[in-house]
Amino acid sequence: MSAPPILDFSPFYGNDPVAKVHLVQQVKDCCLHNGFFQIVGHQVPSELQTKIFDCSKAFFDLPVEEKSKVSKELNTWNRGYELLRSQMLEVGTSPELKEGFYIGEDLPTTHPYFLEKKLNSGPNFWPSTLSPSPVSAEEFKETTTSYYHHVVSLAKDILKVLALTLDLDEEWFGEFVEGAVATMRLLHYPPQEKDSDEKLSRGIGAHTDFGAVTLLLQEEVDGLQVWEKETKQWLDVVPTKGAYVVNLGNMFMRWSNDRYISNLHRVINKSGKERYSIPVFFSGNPDYTISCLPNCTAEGQKPKYPPITVADCVGGSYKESYGRAAAHKAEQEQKAKGVAAQTSVPIAV
């Protein structure tokens, strides 16, 4: 297989049962293979996709002092601006050459998810100006919010198709998607230096995603690569205008008893151009308990994993990743003092 196949999702919205069965089979094959596929024929308006990239560029073009006014360091629920080189997902590489802006469902501080600190829920942080760009602060907020809701809705449709791939009722994930938490990141990857070390330079290091499904929109500049374990190669995911790259996260893999795959991917921007992308991570209802999905164990076999809430499963992955990042930092500090370094392990977002 080459890079994730591009599937036409429109039969999901149409009246042709044969075409829909074909789509379900294609999605199933991808889930079993490496958990990645791309879709066109969805219902996210292309003008909205264009508009959100205009907003994203307008924001990242701001001086760093302006962007830092909405820094995610100013809140504890992961909203707002993340500086260049803040993350390092692949131990043994350099801090990542990307900056981001986090948006989620705009929940008030009185909401139970906020009060109970569920999966970084809470109010969004908005820039007060995008001047000198023609995008107004209000337009930025409206466009990103509208886009977020369209993609969350598409994620729910994809979950309906995933239910069908497992021979379940289309509505099987209904309770799981009700009151779902999802996080969107506007991402900007500046080009890496021409002479930078291939082994060290990353836009985003090799990782797997944490939640149920991720829906990623890339602009025209490439750089995303997906791991192909059979051939031990990184495959380029060449951007297709308007297409979503969809991948399953670690929680879905666990939920399916490892039948479906959450696969490694990374970004290296060797294009010499600015790269923009927008992933939306769909986690689900934090209070929902996932226990091995039907049709995911062999006859007479027990599930590999005990039931767990979405909040504990996705939240646990976050804690683990921060723990490893902290451990790595400590290791670097030790190394600076002359102590030998440990081996490298890819970790997840």
Ligand SMILES: O=C(O)CCC(=O)C(=O)O
């Ligand atoms: O920017 C991309 O193409 C990939 C981003 C990604 O993998 C992530 O944010 O988890």
Ligand SMILES: [Fe+2]
């Ligand atoms: Fe990812």
